[in-house]
Amino acid sequence: MNTLKPDEHLKSRIEKLGDEAGRFFYNLENDLYRLRIQWRIYNALFGTNHERVTLLNQCSGITAHYFEKSMFESAMLSICRMTDSPEAKKISDKNITVRRLPGYLTGAPDLELCKRLDEAIARTAFARSQRNKRLAHADDDVRNGRATVDSANLPMMKDATNAIAGCIRRFATIELEVSLDTHPISHYSGDEVYFLNILSLGLKKNEEIAEIARGYRNDKNWNALKLLKESPSWLTFRPADEHDAE
Helix, strand or coil: CCCCCHHHHHHHHHHHHCHHHHHHHHHHHHHHHHHHHHHHHHHHHHCCCHHHHHHHHHHHHHHHHHHHHHHHHHHHHHHHHHHCCCECCCCCCECCCHHHHHHHCCCCCCHHHHHHHHHHHHHCHHHHHHHHHHHCCCCHHHHCCCCCCCCCCHHHHHHHHHHHHHHHHHHHHHHHCCCCCCCCCHHHCCHHHHHHHHHHHHHHHHHHHHHHHHHHHHCCCHHHHHHHHCCCHHHHCCCCCCCCCC
16 A cells, blocks of 8 residues: 555656546545455454454444444445446546556556456446445335345455455556555554454443442442443433424
């Protein structure tokens, strides 16, 4: 992953590739870097071991469920965007997608890049099935069990992302004459583990407080119990439930 500041990174791509191609490749790279970071966090939370999933569910099962679902589906949408058609339908806008890479080659067509593009499109087909029938649209047949969409799992997501990265690396080899590392730089690597550690410590502290609270109840020490359970208002505030009224 590039360690330059964003403006320096963009400038370097424009200097090497020209304005249009440089901006395109800069945006494509960043889309992949963001996807890699998001997927690394997802794996750290939900794809590493059962104990971490249990920890998240103990904190809040419903919150963990929607967090996991949102991150997984967001990653699938990113995979789709990066392998979509070069041009959007019905409008003239161009998409930031690996399928535009051959158009920015300054020399002859590259068979290896074409091969990697074919592989990327094939390995991301499952995500496009999910996007078209379930995520971006609610297909009636799928929703009511008359049709199915392609399954999606962690190995498929990893293979799809690596296939996209392979296209970008090949273009960088040809046009930038560098061996591009598309993985996040190391100083991000501890964030998700730190997050989990804070949750684990919080649960332990909550258990300690619950034990102390039982003692206060037995002693009927209501003032101490109240102080023990007090939290700042910014933390406990919750908007009132809304209800339709016609």
